[in-house]
Amino acid sequence: MFFYIMIGKRTVITAGHCVYIHSAGGWPSYIDVAPGRNGGLRPYGSVRAVTFRSVTGWVSNSSRSHDYGAIILPPNTPAPIQALGGFGFAHWGDPQLLNRMVNLSGYPGDGGKLGPERETGSQWWMARAIKSVSARSFAYDIDTVGGQSGSPVWTVINGQRIALGIHTNGYVGGNSATRITQPVFENLKAWRTQGGS
Amino acid sequence: MVIGRVLADGHAAVEATVMIIEGDVPHPDIASITDTSGAFQLGGLSPGWYNLEARIGPRTARRSVQLSAGESAWVEFDLG
Numbered sequence: 001m002f003f004y005i006m007i008g009k010r011t012v013i014t015a016g017h018c019v020y021i022h023s024a025g026g027w028p029s030y031i032d033v034a035p036g037r038n039g040g041l042r043p044y045g046s047v048r049a050v051t052f053r054s055v056t057g058w059v060s061n062s063s064r065s066h067d068y069g070a071i072i073l074p075p076n077t078p079a080p081i082q083a084l085g086g087f088g089f090a091h092w093g094d095p096q097l098l099n100r101m102v103n104l105s106g107y108p109g110d111g112g113k114l115g116p117e118r119e120t121g122s123q124w125w126m127a128r129a130i131k132s133v134s135a136r137s138f139a140y141d142i143d144t145v146g147g148q149s150g151s152p153v154w155t156v157i158n159g160q161r162i163a164l165g166i167h168t169n170g171y172v173g174g175n176s177a178t179r180i181t182q183p184v185f186e187n188l189k190a191w192r193t194q195g196g197s
Numbered sequence: 198m199v200i201g202r203v204l205a206d207g208h209a210a211v212e213a214t215v216m217i218i219e220g221d222v223p224h225p226d227i228a229s230i231t232d233t234s235g236a237f238q239l240g241g242l243s244p245g246w247y248n249l250e251a252r253i254g255p256r257t258a259r260r261s262v263q264l265s266a267g268e269s270a271w272v273e274f275d276l277g
Contacts (some may be wrong), residue, residue, distance in 0.1 A: 021241070022243055092239070109216030146226055147228035170219065170224055
């Protein structure tokens with residue numbers, strides 16, 4: 001169970017460890033993608049994907065700095081899913097990222113909150129400022145737990161959601177995302193084209 | 198790697214969710230779904246301390262585990 005980010009009609013980006021799992025034989029046989037899942041409801045249906053992308057740094061070297069990938073949905077993906085639209089994405093410099101308020105939305109494995117609304121498959125959102133930046137990642141105090149890998153970390157520019165990172169890691173000292181750098185940006189563009197942008 | 202099993206009502210808990218709640222080292226924010234024998238695995242983890250939760254419906258249990266370098270750790274959850 002992982003989250004993901006649609007960036008084109010048939011391209012979703014996610015964590016590398018969601019599409020290539022070293023401890024489980026590598027590439028999965030398939031991934032079922034259900035946009036907007038709400039508990040047991042799948043408002044746009046779902047589609048089974050068998051085509052995946054990642055980079056050598058993740059697949060061959062398990063490098064946290066290269067922990068990102070993509071799911072290419074099949075050409076017969078239902079029209080309502082292809083019509084959903086997608087996030088924009090951008091690579092920003094350190095000064096632009098540091099202290100920038102960002103959003104993260106995903107599906108925590110614990111259902112998000114204690115209480116009657118707690119249900120696996122429910123989507124939760126939180127926003128906090130980026131508190132530190134490194135060459136290939138950035139960190140924040142947005143609360144996450146297992147299951148939220150692959151979530152978008154985004155800001156809003158002129159009403160458009162712009163992904164700046166891909167959530168991958170938890171840590172008591174600060175959760176973190178793979179940063180969309182120039183090389184990541186170029187790969188995302190190529191994968192978006194492969195998904196029929 | 199953390200491997201283990203989830204039980205409910207004395208039997209294997211199928212399609213229970215097992216997730217990392219927190220850890221004292223950076224870790225992939227992953228969760229696992231148990232198979233028909235109630236088994237799960239969480240891979241790609243560095244040595245360190247982790248707090249895990251298993252749940253199925255409203256029933257939950259938490260366990261802490263210390264993962265040592267080069268070793269796997271076994272964790273069993275009993276959801277009652």
